[in-house]
Amino acid sequence: MIQRNRTPRNKGETAMAEPKVEAKTENKFSSVTEMIGAISSDDHVADSVRKRIAQRQVVKALFAMRAAKGIPQSSVADALGCTQSRFSKIENGLDGDLSISELEAYARALDQDVCLVFRDRNSTAVDRVKMHAFQIKKELERMAEVAHKDESIAEAVAGFFGEAFFNLVKLVQRASNKLPKRSNDEPYIHIGVAELLCDEHHLDAPKPRELSRRVPKPVASVHANA
Protein backbone atom coordinates (compact mmCIF):
# COMPACT_ATOMS: atom_id res chain seq x y z
CA MET A 1 0.00 0.00 0.00
CA ILE A 2 1.33 3.43 -0.92
CA GLN A 3 1.19 5.80 2.03
CA ARG A 4 1.17 9.53 1.41
CA ASN A 5 2.14 12.07 3.99
CA ARG A 6 0.11 15.14 4.74
CA THR A 7 1.70 18.10 2.98
CA PRO A 8 1.35 21.67 4.28
CA ARG A 9 -0.86 23.83 2.10
CA ASN A 10 0.04 27.29 0.87
CA LYS A 11 -2.18 30.21 1.76
CA GLY A 12 -5.14 30.48 -0.59
CA GLU A 13 -4.63 27.04 -2.12
CA THR A 14 -7.86 25.17 -2.73
CA ALA A 15 -8.55 22.69 0.01
CA MET A 16 -8.49 19.31 -1.70
CA ALA A 17 -9.10 16.36 0.57
CA GLU A 18 -6.03 14.52 1.74
CA PRO A 19 -5.63 11.15 0.11
CA LYS A 20 -6.18 8.87 3.06
CA VAL A 21 -6.57 5.67 1.13
CA GLU A 22 -4.32 4.84 -1.76
CA ALA A 23 -4.49 2.23 -4.43
CA LYS A 24 -2.96 -1.10 -3.70
CA THR A 25 -0.55 -1.91 -6.47
CA GLU A 26 -0.58 -5.67 -5.94
CA ASN A 27 -3.45 -8.18 -5.82
CA LYS A 28 -5.15 -7.19 -9.03
CA PHE A 29 -7.69 -9.59 -10.45
CA SER A 30 -9.17 -9.92 -13.91
CA SER A 31 -12.53 -11.29 -12.74
CA VAL A 32 -14.79 -11.49 -9.71
CA THR A 33 -14.62 -15.30 -9.68
CA GLU A 34 -10.84 -15.10 -9.49
CA MET A 35 -10.91 -12.39 -6.83
CA ILE A 36 -13.55 -13.84 -4.52
CA GLY A 37 -11.53 -16.99 -3.84
CA ALA A 38 -8.53 -14.89 -2.89
CA ILE A 39 -10.27 -12.37 -0.64
CA SER A 40 -12.79 -14.62 1.09
CA SER A 41 -11.63 -16.89 3.88
CA ASP A 42 -14.90 -18.80 3.56
CA ASP A 43 -15.23 -21.24 0.66
CA HIS A 44 -19.00 -21.27 1.05
CA VAL A 45 -19.35 -17.58 0.10
CA ALA A 46 -16.85 -17.89 -2.75
CA ASP A 47 -18.67 -20.98 -4.10
CA SER A 48 -22.03 -19.27 -3.81
CA VAL A 49 -20.78 -16.22 -5.75
CA ARG A 50 -19.17 -18.41 -8.43
CA LYS A 51 -22.34 -20.49 -8.76
CA ARG A 52 -24.52 -17.41 -9.13
CA ILE A 53 -22.21 -15.89 -11.74
CA ALA A 54 -22.25 -19.18 -13.68
CA GLN A 55 -26.05 -19.21 -13.58
CA ARG A 56 -26.28 -15.71 -15.10
CA GLN A 57 -23.65 -15.74 -17.85
CA VAL A 58 -26.05 -15.33 -20.77
CA VAL A 59 -28.23 -12.60 -19.26
CA LYS A 60 -25.12 -10.72 -18.21
CA ALA A 61 -23.59 -10.94 -21.68
CA LEU A 62 -26.85 -9.64 -23.18
CA PHE A 63 -27.09 -6.87 -20.61
CA ALA A 64 -23.44 -5.86 -21.17
CA MET A 65 -24.05 -5.56 -24.92
CA ARG A 66 -27.22 -3.54 -24.36
CA ALA A 67 -25.48 -1.17 -21.95
CA ALA A 68 -22.46 -0.73 -24.24
CA LYS A 69 -24.75 0.12 -27.18
CA GLY A 70 -26.78 2.47 -24.99
CA ILE A 71 -30.06 0.77 -25.92
CA PRO A 72 -32.78 1.47 -23.34
CA GLN A 73 -34.66 -1.33 -21.58
CA SER A 74 -37.93 -0.17 -23.13
CA SER A 75 -36.71 -0.79 -26.72
CA VAL A 76 -35.71 -4.37 -26.00
CA ALA A 77 -38.86 -4.92 -23.93
CA ASP A 78 -40.88 -3.86 -27.00
CA ALA A 79 -38.92 -6.27 -29.19
CA LEU A 80 -39.66 -9.04 -26.72
CA GLY A 81 -43.29 -8.03 -26.53
CA CYS A 82 -43.25 -7.68 -22.76
CA THR A 83 -43.52 -4.94 -20.17
CA GLN A 84 -40.45 -3.14 -18.88
CA SER A 85 -40.88 -4.66 -15.43
CA ARG A 86 -41.00 -8.18 -16.90
CA PHE A 87 -37.92 -7.35 -18.93
CA SER A 88 -36.15 -6.08 -15.82
CA LYS A 89 -36.92 -9.42 -14.16
CA ILE A 90 -35.40 -11.26 -17.13
CA GLU A 91 -32.22 -9.18 -16.94
CA ASN A 92 -31.91 -9.69 -13.20
CA GLY A 93 -32.89 -13.34 -13.33
CA LEU A 94 -31.09 -16.56 -14.12
CA ASP A 95 -30.22 -17.95 -17.55
CA GLY A 96 -32.59 -20.84 -16.87
CA ASP A 97 -35.54 -18.46 -16.69
CA LEU A 98 -34.87 -17.12 -20.19
CA SER A 99 -36.70 -18.90 -23.03
CA ILE A 100 -35.00 -19.50 -26.38
CA SER A 101 -37.48 -17.22 -28.15
CA GLU A 102 -36.78 -14.45 -25.63
CA LEU A 103 -33.05 -14.96 -26.10
CA GLU A 104 -33.43 -14.75 -29.88
CA ALA A 105 -35.60 -11.63 -29.71
CA TYR A 106 -33.22 -9.95 -27.24
CA ALA A 107 -30.24 -10.73 -29.47
CA ARG A 108 -32.06 -9.49 -32.55
CA ALA A 109 -32.86 -6.21 -30.80
CA LEU A 110 -29.11 -5.83 -30.24
CA ASP A 111 -28.40 -6.69 -33.89
CA GLN A 112 -26.79 -9.98 -32.92
CA ASP A 113 -27.12 -13.58 -34.08
CA VAL A 114 -27.37 -16.42 -31.60
CA CYS A 115 -25.03 -19.36 -32.19
CA LEU A 116 -25.69 -22.52 -30.26
CA VAL A 117 -22.86 -25.02 -29.87
CA PHE A 118 -23.46 -28.59 -28.80
CA ARG A 119 -20.39 -30.24 -27.39
CA ASP A 120 -19.74 -33.68 -26.03
CA ARG A 121 -19.61 -33.38 -22.27
CA ASN A 122 -16.54 -35.61 -22.24
CA SER A 123 -14.69 -33.57 -24.84
CA THR A 124 -11.09 -32.80 -24.02
CA ALA A 125 -9.16 -29.56 -24.50
CA VAL A 126 -7.59 -31.12 -27.60
CA ASP A 127 -11.06 -31.82 -29.04
CA ARG A 128 -12.10 -28.23 -28.40
CA VAL A 129 -8.97 -26.81 -30.04
CA LYS A 130 -9.60 -29.06 -33.05
CA MET A 131 -13.21 -27.94 -33.21
CA HIS A 132 -12.16 -24.28 -33.33
CA ALA A 133 -9.39 -25.03 -35.82
CA PHE A 134 -11.94 -26.73 -38.09
CA GLN A 135 -14.19 -23.68 -37.79
CA ILE A 136 -11.26 -21.39 -38.69
CA LYS A 137 -10.47 -23.57 -41.72
CA LYS A 138 -14.10 -23.37 -42.86
CA GLU A 139 -14.18 -19.56 -42.55
CA LEU A 140 -10.85 -19.15 -44.35
CA GLU A 141 -12.02 -21.34 -47.21
CA ARG A 142 -15.20 -19.29 -47.44
CA MET A 143 -13.05 -16.15 -47.72
CA ALA A 144 -10.89 -17.78 -50.40
CA GLU A 145 -14.03 -18.53 -52.39
CA VAL A 146 -15.19 -14.90 -52.14
CA ALA A 147 -11.71 -13.79 -53.32
CA HIS A 148 -12.42 -15.26 -56.78
CA LYS A 149 -14.94 -12.49 -57.44
CA ASP A 150 -12.56 -9.55 -57.56
CA GLU A 151 -8.82 -8.87 -57.67
CA SER A 152 -8.94 -6.28 -54.90
CA ILE A 153 -10.83 -8.71 -52.67
CA ALA A 154 -8.22 -11.37 -53.46
CA GLU A 155 -5.49 -8.92 -52.46
CA ALA A 156 -7.21 -8.11 -49.19
CA VAL A 157 -7.92 -11.76 -48.40
CA ALA A 158 -4.30 -12.71 -49.14
CA GLY A 159 -3.18 -9.94 -46.79
CA PHE A 160 -5.50 -11.21 -44.11
CA PHE A 161 -4.23 -14.78 -44.59
CA GLY A 162 -0.71 -13.54 -43.91
CA GLU A 163 -1.89 -11.76 -40.79
CA ALA A 164 -3.88 -14.78 -39.64
CA PHE A 165 -0.93 -17.12 -40.20
CA PHE A 166 1.35 -14.95 -38.11
CA ASN A 167 -1.19 -14.45 -35.36
CA LEU A 168 -2.12 -18.12 -35.12
CA VAL A 169 1.48 -19.23 -34.88
CA LYS A 170 2.19 -16.48 -32.37
CA LEU A 171 -0.77 -17.70 -30.35
CA VAL A 172 0.61 -21.23 -30.18
CA GLN A 173 4.06 -19.85 -29.43
CA ARG A 174 2.74 -17.82 -26.48
CA ALA A 175 0.92 -20.83 -25.07
CA SER A 176 4.01 -23.00 -25.51
CA ASN A 177 6.04 -20.46 -23.54
CA LYS A 178 3.84 -21.30 -20.56
CA LEU A 179 4.83 -24.97 -20.69
CA PRO A 180 7.10 -26.28 -17.93
CA LYS A 181 10.73 -26.92 -18.84
CA ARG A 182 12.60 -30.22 -18.94
CA SER A 183 14.83 -31.12 -15.99
CA ASN A 184 17.84 -29.81 -17.98
CA ASP A 185 16.04 -26.46 -18.32
CA GLU A 186 15.46 -27.02 -22.04
CA PRO A 187 12.00 -26.24 -23.43
CA TYR A 188 9.87 -29.15 -24.67
CA ILE A 189 9.22 -27.27 -27.87
CA HIS A 190 10.62 -24.15 -29.47
CA ILE A 191 8.41 -22.21 -31.81
CA GLY A 192 10.38 -19.27 -33.15
CA VAL A 193 8.06 -17.61 -35.58
CA ALA A 194 9.49 -14.13 -35.04
CA GLU A 195 13.06 -15.31 -35.67
CA LEU A 196 11.93 -17.39 -38.64
CA LEU A 197 10.26 -14.44 -40.31
CA CYS A 198 13.12 -12.09 -39.44
CA ASP A 199 15.76 -14.47 -40.78
CA GLU A 200 13.96 -15.30 -43.96
CA HIS A 201 12.57 -11.92 -44.83
CA HIS A 202 14.74 -9.45 -42.96
CA LEU A 203 11.95 -7.90 -40.99
CA ASP A 204 13.25 -5.95 -38.05
CA ALA A 205 10.15 -6.12 -35.96
CA PRO A 206 7.45 -8.33 -37.32
CA LYS A 207 4.10 -6.73 -36.62
CA PRO A 208 1.01 -8.57 -37.80
CA ARG A 209 -0.64 -5.54 -39.40
CA GLU A 210 2.47 -4.48 -41.30
CA LEU A 211 3.07 -8.04 -42.34
CA SER A 212 -0.33 -8.28 -43.98
CA ARG A 213 0.22 -5.16 -46.01
CA ARG A 214 3.85 -5.55 -46.92
CA VAL A 215 4.73 -9.18 -47.21
CA PRO A 216 1.92 -11.61 -47.78
CA LYS A 217 4.08 -13.68 -50.14
CA PRO A 218 6.94 -14.59 -47.80
CA VAL A 219 4.45 -15.98 -45.31
CA ALA A 220 3.22 -18.34 -47.97
CA SER A 221 6.77 -19.43 -48.70
CA VAL A 222 7.42 -20.08 -45.04
CA HIS A 223 4.41 -22.33 -45.07
CA ALA A 224 5.65 -24.11 -48.21
CA ASN A 225 9.13 -24.64 -46.78
CA ALA A 226 7.70 -26.07 -43.62
Added chain:
Amino acid sequence: MWNLNPLSDVPKRLDRFKKKWAHEMTNVFDNLDTVVEALNAGTKAEQLKQLGFVHSEPFGVLAIDQRGPGKGSKLKQFRLYVFPEEDAEQLHLITLGDKDSQQDDIKQAKSFAQGLLQKKITDARRRIKDDSAQPNAAK
Protein backbone atom coordinates in the same frame (compact mmCIF):
# COMPACT_ATOMS: atom_id res chain seq x y z
CA MET B 1 -9.74 -5.69 -19.99
CA TRP B 2 -10.66 -4.18 -16.63
CA ASN B 3 -8.84 -5.28 -13.51
CA LEU B 4 -10.21 -5.39 -10.00
CA ASN B 5 -8.18 -3.85 -7.25
CA PRO B 6 -9.69 -4.64 -3.82
CA LEU B 7 -8.37 -2.47 -1.00
CA SER B 8 -7.69 -4.12 2.33
CA ASP B 9 -11.03 -3.03 3.82
CA VAL B 10 -13.08 -5.19 1.45
CA PRO B 11 -11.91 -8.66 2.60
CA LYS B 12 -12.17 -7.57 6.25
CA ARG B 13 -15.76 -6.39 5.87
CA LEU B 14 -16.66 -9.42 3.76
CA ASP B 15 -15.40 -11.63 6.57
CA ARG B 16 -17.58 -9.74 9.02
CA PHE B 17 -20.79 -9.96 6.96
CA LYS B 18 -20.51 -13.30 5.17
CA LYS B 19 -22.04 -15.57 7.85
CA LYS B 20 -25.20 -13.69 8.67
CA TRP B 21 -25.70 -12.01 5.31
CA ALA B 22 -24.43 -14.61 2.86
CA HIS B 23 -27.27 -14.04 0.37
CA GLU B 24 -26.69 -10.29 0.33
CA MET B 25 -22.94 -10.77 -0.14
CA THR B 26 -23.58 -13.13 -3.06
CA ASN B 27 -25.84 -10.53 -4.69
CA VAL B 28 -23.36 -7.69 -4.16
CA PHE B 29 -20.49 -9.62 -5.78
CA ASP B 30 -22.73 -10.93 -8.55
CA ASN B 31 -23.72 -7.32 -9.28
CA LEU B 32 -20.05 -6.37 -9.25
CA ASP B 33 -19.47 -9.07 -11.89
CA THR B 34 -22.23 -7.51 -14.02
CA VAL B 35 -20.52 -4.13 -13.73
CA VAL B 36 -17.19 -5.66 -14.83
CA GLU B 37 -18.92 -7.40 -17.78
CA ALA B 38 -20.47 -4.11 -18.83
CA LEU B 39 -17.17 -2.23 -18.55
CA ASN B 40 -15.39 -4.91 -20.56
CA ALA B 41 -18.07 -4.65 -23.24
CA GLY B 42 -17.22 -0.95 -23.59
CA THR B 43 -19.80 0.68 -21.33
CA LYS B 44 -18.66 4.04 -19.95
CA ALA B 45 -18.60 4.40 -16.17
CA GLU B 46 -21.12 7.23 -16.53
CA GLN B 47 -23.62 4.86 -18.17
CA LEU B 48 -23.43 2.36 -15.31
CA LYS B 49 -25.79 4.55 -13.31
CA GLN B 50 -28.63 3.27 -15.48
CA LEU B 51 -28.29 -0.06 -13.66
CA GLY B 52 -30.85 -0.42 -10.91
CA PHE B 53 -28.29 -1.60 -8.39
CA VAL B 54 -25.68 1.09 -9.05
CA HIS B 55 -25.85 4.41 -7.17
CA SER B 56 -23.82 7.45 -7.94
CA GLU B 57 -21.77 9.14 -5.21
CA PRO B 58 -19.56 12.25 -5.44
CA PHE B 59 -16.17 12.25 -7.25
CA GLY B 60 -17.12 9.41 -9.60
CA VAL B 61 -17.57 6.85 -6.83
CA LEU B 62 -20.21 4.22 -7.51
CA ALA B 63 -22.07 2.20 -4.89
CA ILE B 64 -23.18 -1.30 -5.85
CA ASP B 65 -26.05 -2.64 -3.75
CA GLN B 66 -27.44 -6.08 -2.87
CA ARG B 67 -30.44 -6.15 -5.20
CA GLY B 68 -30.87 -9.41 -7.07
CA PRO B 69 -32.64 -12.75 -7.24
CA GLY B 70 -34.29 -14.16 -4.10
CA LYS B 71 -35.80 -12.73 -0.92
CA GLY B 72 -36.87 -9.48 -2.65
CA SER B 73 -37.24 -6.47 -0.36
CA LYS B 74 -36.42 -8.52 2.73
CA LEU B 75 -32.73 -8.24 1.93
CA LYS B 76 -30.61 -6.14 4.27
CA GLN B 77 -29.08 -3.15 2.52
CA PHE B 78 -25.37 -3.33 1.70
CA ARG B 79 -23.17 -1.28 -0.56
CA LEU B 80 -19.84 -1.93 -2.17
CA TYR B 81 -18.09 1.35 -2.98
CA VAL B 82 -16.03 1.29 -6.14
CA PHE B 83 -14.10 3.81 -8.18
CA PRO B 84 -13.64 3.15 -11.92
CA GLU B 85 -10.31 4.54 -13.09
CA GLU B 86 -11.17 4.62 -16.79
CA ASP B 87 -7.80 5.45 -18.35
CA ALA B 88 -6.06 2.63 -16.45
CA GLU B 89 -9.09 0.29 -16.77
CA GLN B 90 -8.96 -0.41 -13.06
CA LEU B 91 -11.91 -0.83 -10.77
CA HIS B 92 -10.84 0.01 -7.23
CA LEU B 93 -12.99 -1.69 -4.60
CA ILE B 94 -12.80 0.77 -1.72
CA THR B 95 -15.02 -0.56 1.03
CA LEU B 96 -18.12 -2.59 1.79
CA GLY B 97 -20.72 -1.59 4.34
CA ASP B 98 -24.33 -1.56 5.51
CA LYS B 99 -26.68 1.33 6.30
CA ASP B 100 -25.08 1.91 9.71
CA SER B 101 -21.66 2.67 8.28
CA GLN B 102 -22.96 4.41 5.13
CA GLN B 103 -21.85 7.94 6.01
CA ASP B 104 -18.33 6.85 7.01
CA ASP B 105 -18.07 4.59 3.97
CA ILE B 106 -19.02 7.40 1.60
CA LYS B 107 -16.50 9.69 3.29
CA GLN B 108 -13.78 7.06 2.91
CA ALA B 109 -14.69 6.39 -0.73
CA LYS B 110 -14.75 10.11 -1.55
CA SER B 111 -11.38 10.58 0.11
CA PHE B 112 -9.89 7.73 -1.93
CA ALA B 113 -11.27 9.08 -5.21
CA GLN B 114 -10.11 12.61 -4.41
CA GLY B 115 -6.65 11.32 -3.56
CA LEU B 116 -6.41 9.45 -6.83
CA LEU B 117 -7.69 12.43 -8.84
CA GLN B 118 -5.31 14.77 -7.03
CA LYS B 119 -2.40 12.46 -7.81
CA LYS B 120 -3.40 12.47 -11.50
CA ILE B 121 -3.56 16.28 -11.53
CA THR B 122 -0.14 16.54 -9.86
CA ASP B 123 1.36 14.07 -12.35
CA ALA B 124 -0.17 15.92 -15.30
CA ARG B 125 1.16 19.27 -13.99
CA ARG B 126 4.62 17.76 -13.54
CA ARG B 127 4.54 16.40 -17.11
CA ILE B 128 3.52 19.81 -18.50
CA LYS B 129 6.28 21.47 -16.47
CA ASP B 130 8.85 18.95 -17.72
CA ASP B 131 7.69 19.35 -21.32
CA SER B 132 7.87 23.15 -21.18
CA ALA B 133 11.29 23.01 -19.52
CA GLN B 134 12.77 20.88 -22.30
CA PRO B 135 12.79 23.44 -25.18
CA ASN B 136 14.40 26.02 -22.87
CA ALA B 137 17.12 23.55 -21.99
CA ALA B 138 17.77 22.96 -25.69
CA LYS B 139 18.24 26.74 -26.25
